[in-house]
Amino acid sequence: MTVKETLNDGLKRGYEITVTAADLDGAVNDKLKEAQPEIEMKGFRKGKVPMALLKKQFGPRVLGEAMQEAVDGAMNKHLEESGDRPAMQPEMKMANEDWKEGDDVVVNVSYEKLPEIPEVDFSGIALEKLVVKADDAAVDEALGSLAETAQNFEDRKKGSKAKDGDQVIFDFLGKVDGEAFEGGAAEGHALVLGSGQFIPGFEEGLVGVKAGDETDVTVTFPEDYNAEHLAGKEAVFECKIHNVKEPKAAEIDDEMAKQFGAEDLAGLKGQISERLEEEYAGAARAVTKRALLDELDKAVSFELPPSLVDAEAGQIAHQLWHEENPDVQGHDHPEIEPTDEHKKLAERRVKLGLLLAEVGQKAEVQVTDAEFTQAVMNQARQYGNQARQFFEFVQQNQQMQQQIRAPLFEDKVVDHIVEGAKVTEKEVSKDDLQKAVEALEEE
Template identity: 75%
Template sequence: MQVTETLNDGLKRGYAITVTADELEAKVTEKLTEAQPTIEMKGFRKGKVPLALLKKQFGDRLMGEAMQESIDGAMSKHFEETGDRPAMQPDVKMTNEDWKVGDDVEVALSYEALPDVPEIDFSDIKLERMVVKADDASVDEALQNLAETAQSFESRKKGSKAKEGDQVVIDFVGKIDGEAFEGGAAEDYPLVLGSNSFIPGFEDQLVGVKVGEEKAVELSFPEDYQAPDLAGKSAVFDVTVKDVKAPQAAEINDELAKQFGAEDLAALKAQVVERLEAEYTGAARAVAKRKLLDVLDGKVAFDLPPSLVQAEADQIAHQLWHEENPDVEGHDHEKVEPTDEHMKLAERRVKLGLFLADVGQKAKVEVSDAEMSQAVMAQARQYPGQERQFFEFIQKNPQMQQQLRAPIFEDKVVDHIFDTAKVTEKEVTKDELQKAVEELEAEDDV
């Protein structure tokens, strides 16, 4: 077998691989010799079929396997000897397309190698991390929000008109072309106006109704309504209002605390403080991480595989196009060409991605099974009632597993760098932290 370099330009590599006919023949003979003891053929005892006869009958079929194994072996040996790591799947093409048995096999191998990533001293990096304590005003606001979620409703005075946020108790019958349809009727139904729990337009027409009033609510079902036989059709709902109730926020006391699983109000306040400060810590970490990435972006420089940059830029352009065109759900539109801004962002992402991957590998950072399970469970909660199917989908989909593993790995590498860098803490207000987060989000939108 012969490997000859044909291209060495930056990170681009090209090689001509020749597998001789004698090597292929030896590989086929090796395979037949290995299988010979188990082969039975009419006229011969098991394991006694002559090699020449086996080669005549099975040789052509095994030649393809021999060629593939020889080429794969040559590539593996090449990457082992050179230390090259392909940025993407190598391009392998057979160049003598008129090949026939007895000829050498000639293959062209080309790829972009991953670059050598420079090391930097993280102890030279100085960062500031914001720290926010939960103040009394924030705790009171959070408790008030909890009280509102635990609200009850009390009947308004007779003759009161229903307002947005009120609960109306109604009987209704829906009709299309004068005929009642299945699933379109209910009695004593409690509906909170403004909750958007009914078809668009239904709740709006009940604002201002009074107890005892009968109202015909006219509307059309959305074109994408979940029941195809109703989608896009006009309907009339005959509604009878039986009660109009005003929302009553729960009192902030021990009873409220018990509704949320706390022993008393003091315990609930402690839980609120813990939750708020955990949220602040997460937001502050996101800001510090962005600052770290900005520092790393300015400190490290190395050649980037053009194919990776182009693929990342294409993905960025495609994603942003769909955000600007939310009505287009499919991907059968014309190719979205990335702009210079997309290419610049792609270069940053590829550079930092390769750098963090290299740091993580050298630091032996790993994502544990427990961390992966936690990530899968968090994703599965987005599909209530279908958690089992989601778990099975993840188990059978290595690409999805990698998508879940990648951000966990990156965060662990960032924590590794934080541990070495000089990170000082600065206590700030919630508003100052919020401003920093908004500035970060504004940069993401650029």
Template identity: 70%
Template sequence: MQVTETLNEGLKRGYTITVTADELAAKVDEKLVEAQPEIEMKGFRKGKVPMALLKKQFGQRLLGEAMQDAVDGAMNKHFEDSGDRPAAQPDVKMTNEDWKEGDDVVVSLNYEALPKIDAPDYSSIALEKLVVKADDAAVQEALENLAKNAQNFDDKDGAAEDGDQITMDFVGKIDGEAFEGGTAEDFPLVLGSGQFIPGFEEQLVGVKAGEEKAVTVSFPADYGAEHLAGKEAVFDCTIKAVKAPAEAVIDDELAKQFGAESLEALKTQITERLEAEYAQASRAVLKRGLLDALDTAVNFDLPPSLVEAESKQIAHQLWHDSQEDVDQNDHSHGEIETTEESDKLAVRRVKLGLLLAEIGQKAEVEVTDQEMTQAVIAQARQYPGQERAFFEFIQKNPQMQQQLRAPIFEDKVVDHIIEQITVTEKEVGKDDLQKAIEDLENEA
């Protein structure tokens, strides 16, 4: 077997692999010898079929398998000896297409090698970690928002106003006929909430308990239910009660509505939740700072094919971001041309991706089964009622598994690096952290 180099340019590599006819025949014989003890044939005892007969009977069938094994073996030995790691699936082609039994097999092997990456000098990286404490004003603001969400209503005399809650029965009709989904009893509706289609709630302002009101509206042309879209409907409404918003009281009773034993216990929960949110935002800022520092600290050649593929993906995403009316999964627009912006982002992403992968590999960072399970559970919650189907989908889809594993791996590598660098805590206000997050998003 002979391996000859044909290309060595940057990270591009090319080789010709030649498997001689004798080597191929030996591979076939090897497979026949291995299988002989288990083969039965009429006129012979099990394992006693002559090799010549086996070769005549099965040799042609084993030839393709032996050829593949020989080429795979040569490739694996080449990668082991050279230390090269392909950036993507190598391009392997048989060059003598007119090959016939008895000829040598000649295969071309082309790929882009992953670059050799040296770890950065961690001692030169120093970052600030923003620390925000939940102050009384932030806790009070959160309490007031909870009180609004737990809005109670008291019976009132007189006409309903915006913000009041009415309780009603209604029957919706189109051309005098009630339609499916247009009927309800004891339905609570806060006027001005936008819960119903435009024009509905406005016509109920001024109604009183005990009144009947016919509300005429037109369903939007793009309404989700096709049998109603663009049609005019009349809702016969019977008003049973009118209630005004009760003053929100922040006390132990409010706390109990949210599962806390007392107001003080609720304040503690809010403080912990806010500081967890601040910590998560602070980590995002710290991570961006680290990635920026790593981007500056290291430099190595990048596989062109990886950069090109990443740039195409970024260009596609940027195009969709600018086309709000086009579904993200709609690919009918064809290929999107890459831009200077997408190329620049692609270089950064590929560079940092390869660097973090190399650091993680050397540090033996692994994603545990438990971490993967937690990630799958978190994703499954987005599909209520279909959790089992989602789990089965993930189990059968290695690509989706990798999509879930990749961000976990990256975060664990980031944590590993943060332990190696100098990080100084800096206590700041909530507004300062918010500005840092906004700056981070504007730079994305």
């Protein structure tokens, strides 16, 4: 077996792997001898089937296995000795396509190797960390929002008309073609207009009603309504209005604080202050991370594997196209050609991705099982009642696991680099932080 270099151009490598017919024949014989004691065949005792017969019966299949193992073995040995790390799966192609048993096997292998990543002196990187304190105004604003969520409803003045956001207490009876239908009636039902609890058009039909009114609301059930016998049908709801109530924000006091799990108002303010500063810290971290990546992008330069850049540019172009065409859910669309802008962004992403991976490997950065599980649980919560199915899907899907681990790994590497950089804190206002975050989104 021989491995001969055929291409050495930048990161591109090419090799010709030759496996002689004698080597293959020897490998086939070794495999058959290993299996012979367990083989049974009519007319022979177990383990006594002649080698010639075994070779005739099983030789072609075993030959294919031996060829694959020989080529893979030669490739793995080459990578181990050379230290090359292919950027993508190496391309393998038979050189002698008219191969027949008894011929040598010649395979052409090509790949792009990952580049050597230069060392970076993190102590030479200067970063600014924005710090925002939760002031009284921000806490009061958050308290006001909480008071609105804890709102009560009070009767409007007699004769007042219902507005969007008001609560209407009423009886209703729904009919289709003059016949009442199951589930279409209730007494003393409380409905907040504009909440979207009823089918489209119903709540709008109650805007302007007064206590004591009796009115009919005509609506059409959606075509995709979950009750098939009602889907697409016109219905008339006979409504009797008992009360019209206006929303009143809860009083900001100890009683309201207890509704949110605090002992008193001071305790609730403390919880809000902590939560706000956690949010500010998260936003500030994103700003610092972008600044760090910008510095790393300027600090290092090395040759990039074209295959990785092309793949990343294609992915960027494809993603942006779907964002601009949200109505197209599948991939039945014209071919999307990456632009120079896409390629420029891809080069940055590939360079920084390779750099962070190298730094993380040398620093032995690891994502713990506990960190991974917590990240999965955080994502699973977004799926509500289907959280368990999502969790099980992740457990069975290696690609999904990698998609979750990758950003966790990147963040830990970023933290590692920041620890070695020169970081100065700068206290700013919430508005200044907001502007810094918005600037990230515009880039």
